[in-house]
Amino acid sequence: MVYVVLMLAVLLPPWAICNVPTIKWNTNHHHPILYKYYQAGDLIIGGIISQIYMFSRKITFETSPSCELFGDPIQYSASGTCLASMELLSTWGKFLPNYKCDSKNNLVAVTGGPNFDICLYMAAILHTYKIPQFPYGSAPVLNSKTHGDFFYSMFPDWNLQYKGILQLLLLFNWTWIGVLYLNDNNGERFVQDVLPTFLHWGICFDFIRSVPPETFPDDIAEVTEETLKMFTVILGSTGTAVVVHGEIHTMIILRLLLQVPESEDIPMKSKSKVWIMTAQIDLLSFAFQRNWDIQHLHGAISFAVQSKEPLGFWRFLHTRNPTSVKEDNFLRVFWEQAFLCSFLSSTGNSGSPQICTGQEKLEALPMSVFELSMTSHSYSIYNVIYAVAQSLHAMNSFKSRHQGMMATESWKFLNIQPWQLHHILRRISFNNGVEENISFGQNGKSVAGFDIINWVTFPNQSFLRVQVGKMDPNAPPDQMFTTHEDAIAWPSWFNQTQPLSLCNKKCLLGYHKVKKEGRPFCCYDCRRCPQGKISNQENMDGCFQCPEGQYPNNKQDFCIPKKISFLSYEEPLGISLASSALLFSFVIVLMLGTFIKHQDTPIVKANNLTLTYGLLISLLLSFLCIFLFIGQPGKMTCLLRQTVFGIVFSVAVSCVLAKTVIVVLAFIATKPGSRMRNWLGKQLAFSIVFSCSFTQTIICTVWLVIFPPFPDFDTHSMAEEIILECNEGSVIMFYSVLGYMGLLTIISFIMAFLARKLPDSFNEAKFITFSMLVFCSVWLTFIPAYLSAKGKYVVAVEIFSILTSSCGLLGFIFSPKCYIILARPQLNTKEQLMRKKD
Structure with missing residues (x-):
């Protein structure tokens, strides 16, 4: 047998x-x-x-x-x-x-x-x-x-159980835990080899404490002393989850530990613990523990070798x-x-x-x-x-x-x-x-898995082992660990809500974690995200920028799509600028009509009628080119916007420069014996306007050929808007156009300033001086305003500068003449223009 x-x-x-x-x-x-x-x-x-x-x-x-x-x-x-x-x-x-x-x-x-x-x-x-x-x-x-x-x-396999413990901690986001282990070979292996791997998954340890292996009545005094020390550690612990690794008799120590508050009349903080026990541990006790309450074990989670009856x-x-x-x-x-x-x-x-x-x-x-x-x-x-x-x-x-x-x-x-x-x-x-x-596998181990058991206790010392999950080594990797969280009965301390086991409260949305010096990485402070960044999950290590085309909300917890923005005709700013351009264009048309009607009068003929008409038409075009800046930018409008503005204004300033030159030459030519009369005439004015304008045209042509402007999106200048704009292509070429126009203006201003004291009968230079002074002031202030403006206000600044400088030319050069033509016709005579200064 x-x-x-x-x-x-x-x-x-x-x-x-x-x-x-x-x-x-x-x-x-x-x-x-x-x-x-x-x-x-x-x-x-x-x-x-x-x-x-x-x-x-x-x-x-x-x-x-x-x-x-x-x-x-x-x-x-x-x-x-x-x-x-x-x-x-x-x-x-x-x-x-x-x-x-x-x-x-x-x-x-x-x-x-x-x-x-x-x-x-x-x-x-x-x-x-x-x-x-x-x-x-x-x-x-x-x-x-x-x-x-x-x-x-x-x-x-031991590793399967350890993987199950890790998955359980990660499932409930228990990152701040305590560990009790039996001080034997298996316990030491668990602490030295397994617990370090938990750190890689973001799990920290509030305490790691060994329990004495001797659990016999002869050692009860020593066991009780060690138990009190462990209770002190657990009492001061802020972690809720405690992993207990041991053998079958480790339950004796755990029951002693849970009995300390009853015997010492201490408010039991350990009631708020969720005990996670390995499969080796089972319910047993000393003889004197037979009638002890087991309610403290309610809600505990343990692993057990898969079994059936x-x-x-x-x-x-x-x-x-x-x-x-x-x-x-x-x-x-x-x-x-x-x-x-x-x-x-x-x-x-x-x-x-x-x-x-x-x-x-x-x-x-x-x-x-x-x-x-x-x-x-x-x-x-x-x-x-x-x-x-x-x-x-x-x-x-x-x-x-x-x-x-x-x-x-x-x-x-x-x-x-x-x-x-x-x-x-x-x-x-x-x-x-x-x-x-x-x-049995090749290593002689049973090819079996683990059941995840939830302990449900009752006042009459009865209890149920409720299976709430399993670790199945034969299942696919994504199905090896399964749980039924809704079936878990948590300790009564938590009112049947899933406990938290964290070193500190979670960082809310809109905040990020900041490490505390001298503390484990699971302990941290929470700080608001920097301006322009968000955190859309709890406990984020850092904040991040919103994607292109979005911006953070006020709480910095999610991104809002940015609005498409450009200077349009539907908004008050666009309407007012467009209306101003139309108004001044209408004024210029009236002035042009007035000059044409009175073109035979001395004051109209006094300073080159062709230049007068050319200047008025260029000012009219400068007001009308404003409409290239208003509205959604397109490929054609971006190509024409700055080049048309630069050429038109160059023509206008060239006409002013020609007027100034003619005034100076006319005064010189009236002196006896002067040969300057031969220089006066339409050819001189045309030459000045053409040469100056042609140079600007060459600059703009090169710009369009080599670095043409194009429609673009600006997602960075404004936090809540995407700016539709015209990318200038080449900043150097843009400032070259402005610089050349400024050069013409300065030359006109200097010549007009030098001729400001000529006799009144021949002098238009005084009015040109004031107009050039306004013109220079506007465009000098334009540069810092242009660089500091953002979004659609960049375009608005340029439009305002065009309007202001054009109005300066229109007001100082043509308003006095219109005043004489319309309001003081008696002064519009040849005798008055030829009158010598007193």
């Missing part, structure tokens, strides 16, 4: 802790049997899982007197576990290491746990004999070339009692400890005042003492039994075919060596009876 050994070096009930190395299951005993019967080539697993559940989940049992119940000390010693491992290699009931004469009890596999150190200690002995070992709790990290080759861990488990569990299985000594001891009673024949608990009847109901026990549902640890052992049974069945079937075993022959195991199972176990894949496929 063969048997499987369950290593229970630490199986912690909620009311007692014992360290029992082994329990042997043998087909010749009434204890849970490995195989119920073999018939017609089918291997049927009997109803043994319920007792495995009791063994692995609630209590330990050992025939030796070294184990004591009710919270007496247990020894997590390597020597005890090694001793138990060597007993497995001895004859049943006799301790003769490495000597076995019992041919009926053949050891083929061992399952151990739930603590990793037990697996490590038993591996030191059993790996020599190549015996398959199935840790159902957290397994140690072993050398794959020695110990690890014989390990088949029922606990899934076998069909018929509930019914079978309710049929188990000490009277129905009299030979099961373990069940009697469990019964006494669970129901706080004693059997009359019992000596282990004779002091109990209550007598056990054996008919007590398991469902009457608080769930904190005994759970009727199958837990993940129990489910792992269930799968161990199935894996070994399937392997033995496969091996037996193979040998039966090759050794001619008859199907009708009574089934018995052939001489099977444990090492022979490894080849099958590495490749085995089977359905475990609850529609779940079980297999």
